[in-house]
Amino acid sequence: MSENILIAIAWPYSNAEIHVGNITGSHLPGDIVARYHRLKGNNVLMVSGTDSHGTPVVLAADKEGKSVEEVYKKYHDTFLEVFKGYGITYNLFTSTHTENHFKVAQAIFLALQKNGLLFKQFNKQWYSPSANKFLPDRYVEGTCYICGFEGARSDQCDNCGNVLEPEKLINPRAKTGDGALELRDTEHYFIDFSKLEPDVRKFLKERAPHMRDTVLGESLRKIEAEGLKPRAITRDLDWGIPVPVSEAGWETKKLYVWFEAVIGYLSAPIEWSQLSAENEAWRGWWTNPKAKQFHFIGKDNIFFHTSLWPAELMGVGSAFMKIFAGEEIPLILPFDVPANQFMNLEGKKISGSRNWAVWGRDALTRYDPDALRYYLTANMPEAKDSDWDWAEFVARNNNELVATWGNLANRVLAFCYKNWDGHAPDVDVKTLRPTDVELLAVIENGFNSVGAELEAVRLRSALGEAIKLATAVNVYLDVNAPWSAIKVDKDSAAKTVYTALKAIDSLKVIFAPFLPFTCEKLHGFFGYETPLFGEQYTETVKDSLGEHTVLRYRRGESETRPQWKPSELQPGKKLNQPAPLFKKLEETVIDEERARLGK
Numbered sequence: 001m002s003e004n005i006l007i008a009i010a011w012p013y014s015n016a017e018i019h020v021g022n023i024t025g026s027h028l029p030g031d032i033v034a035r036y037h038r039l040k041g042n043n044v045l046m047v048s049g050t051d052s053h054g055t056p057v058v059l060a061a062d063k064e065g066k067s068v069e070e071v072y073k074k075y076h077d078t079f080l081e082v083f084k085g086y087g088i089t090y091n092l093f094t095s096t097h098t099e100n101h102f103k104v105a106q107a108i109f110l111a112l113q114k115n116g117l118l119f120k121q122f123n124k125q126w127y128s129p130s131a132n133k134f135l136p137d138r139y140v141e142g143t144c145y146i147c148g149f150e151g152a153r154s155d156q157c158d159n160c161g162n163v164l165e166p167e168k169l170i171n172p173r174a175k176t177g178d179g180a181l182e183l184r185d186t187e188h189y190f191i192d193f194s195k196l197e198p199d200v201r202k203f204l205k206e207r208a209p210h211m212r213d214t215v216l217g218e219s220l221r222k223i224e225a226e227g228l229k230p231r232a233i234t235r236d237l238d239w240g241i242p243v244p245v246s247e248a249g250w251e252t253k254k255l256y257v258w259f260e261a262v263i264g265y266l267s268a269p270i271e272w273s274q275l276s277a278e279n280e281a282w283r284g285w286w287t288n289p290k291a292k293q294f295h296f297i298g299k300d301n302i303f304f305h306t307s308l309w310p311a312e313l314m315g316v317g318s319a320f321m322k323i324f325a326g327e328e329i330p331l332i333l334p335f336d337v338p339a340n341q342f343m344n345l346e347g348k349k350i351s352g353s354r355n356w357a358v359w360g361r362d363a364l365t366r367y368d369p370d371a372l373r374y375y376l377t378a379n380m381p382e383a384k385d386s387d388w389d390w391a392e393f394v395a396r397n398n399n400e401l402v403a404t405w406g407n408l409a410n411r412v413l414a415f416c417y418k419n420w421d422g423h424a425p426d427v428d429v430k431t432l433r434p435t436d437v438e439l440l441a442v443i444e445n446g447f448n449s450v451g452a453e454l455e456a457v458r459l460r461s462a463l464g465e466a467i468k469l470a471t472a473v474n475v476y477l478d479v480n481a482p483w484s485a486i487k488v489d490k491d492s493a494a495k496t497v498y499t500a501l502k503a504i505d506s507l508k509v510i511f512a513p514f515l516p517f518t519c520e521k522l523h524g525f526f527g528y529e530t531p532l533f534g535e536q537y538t539e540t541v542k543d544s545l546g547e548h549t550v551l552r553y554r555r556g557e558s559e560t561r562p563q564w565k566p567s568e569l570q571p572g573k574k575l576n577q578p579a580p581l582f583k584k585l586e587e588t589v590i591d592e593e594r595a596r597l598g599k
Contacts, residue, residue, distance in 0.1 A: 111319035425494035505567035
């Protein structure tokens with residue numbers, strides 16, 4: 001029976017372009033898992049969007065001298081271009097600056113308030129007398145009082161990962177240069193996470209069997225060390241979602257971005273349902289206890305997604321559905337949070353300000369998307385930080401992607417197309433030899449072995465298993481050498497070629513989650529008329545906040561039935577003219593790309 005699978009991916013800030021670390025950190029792994037489950041026939045809903053309200057976008061707007069809305073839309077449009085180019089098949093990639101997201105986030109606030117988990121309190125926040133306003137946390141930098149990092153924000157240190165108390169920041173300064181700062185009292189709403197701590201501990205222990213050790217360990221360690229403390233969920237800001245209260249003085253405050261952006265995992269499915277004219281469809285992934293939610297993020301957001309976000313959902317209980325839909329049904333909790341570590345670049349941390357990055361859009365101007373997807377998966381930072389190395393990129397492309405898999409598919413199809421008049425050899429499958437049957441059994445078992453790794457979100461290992469299977473077919477061909485056998489025994493060569501074709505036809509499906517573009521081409525070379533996957537497209541949506549463009553995915557005809565299964569290639573099947581799938585890269589690429597860095 002098919003399962004409902006929600007793939008929810010971290011929402012990128014709209015203040016910078018997407019680089020390879022962002023892609024391999026959350027977007028690509030989410031897409032690989034989504035494509036696998038679609039091939040299995042599961043009901044997949046993959047969502048994300050642009051985080052439009054964080055102070056990073058406000059800072060970017062100040063720097064560029066543009067309105068915040070202009071800046072967020074500029075970066076949002078580049079995100080759509082990148083994700084479409086890399087084949088990141090979002091059912092909906094939207095934005096937090098939509099009427100729908102405002103309503104859902106405000107309903108979550110009201111549900112927490114109804115359940116007695118919100119309270120008001122005055123706290124200290126940095127104030128700029130020269131600018132005559134409170135400064136958002138990201139506007140204020142200083143030295144971390146825990147680890148000594150000099151570039152810590154007033155609310156969190158990106159070096160040690162700890163949540164900070166603004167008043168303890170050492171040598172605070174405004175990033176905007178707004179002169180001396182003062183600590184002043186300001187009133188905000190807080191969510192009392194301490195009341196939810198026992199439930200969060202229970203949740204983490206229940207998820208232990210399938211959560212990564214790095215994720216579970218960090219989450220439990222932080223709770224043991226610090227506990228869950230109340231946290232402010234509003235801020236003194238001009239840009240963002242209004243606080244849904246009628247009291248005087250709250251008109252100038254907004255919902256805190258850390259609180260409202262993650263609610264996009266819920267609001268995006270609701271928006272998708274509305275756009276699809278199936279207004280209640282989102283419930284299948286949010287109120288169905290059998291549905292599974294996977295939240296793909298980077299390691300800097302682990303604690304938020306494993307502890308604070310589940311706590312919010314627990315605190316909401318059935319009240320959100322009562323407020324939003326008029327009936328009392330609880331929302332479900334995440335099934336897994338497969339957070340990745342960071343990808344560095346040539347031995348150094350990726351830095352956009354120093355242009356020490358491989359930018360997603362730029363890379364697509366020189367390399368095919370599947371070549372990039374392959375390296376990003378083979379080098380994915382699942383258990384520890386990884387490093388993008390241009391020499392390794394070229395070596396893996398040439399020695400693995402081209403030599404092991406691409407050449408295998410091309411030489412067998414080209415040889416067959418030439419010598420059997422554009423058809424698969426018309427052999428009697430009952431006469432296949434033991435070595436033929438043995439190879440096909442190995443490939444057939446690959447659906448189980450690779451599938452098990454994909455189920456557990458061990459994507460590097462899954463891709464490695466697929467390459468091993470391709471290597472097994474290469475070894476089989478080396479032993480049986482149909483290019484030589486055809487000269488003396490065409491029937492024997494025909495059995496070898498048919499067996500290899502059937503193995504490659506199966507491998508095409510196994511590789512498809514990782515290499516969708518080339519596997520789709522290969523699917524066509526085999527003469528299949530119905531594509532493996534659906535199609536991506538953009539759509540302009542209008543609401544009370546204006547227009548915004550979204551990226552969507554239309555489910556393909558073949559995805560309505562399971563495709564994750566061994567080939568059923570029929571002898572004598574008509575094929576189409578094949579062509580090489582991948583390009584070999586010259587060694588000169590290495591120095592050329594390294595010369596671009598830091599400039």
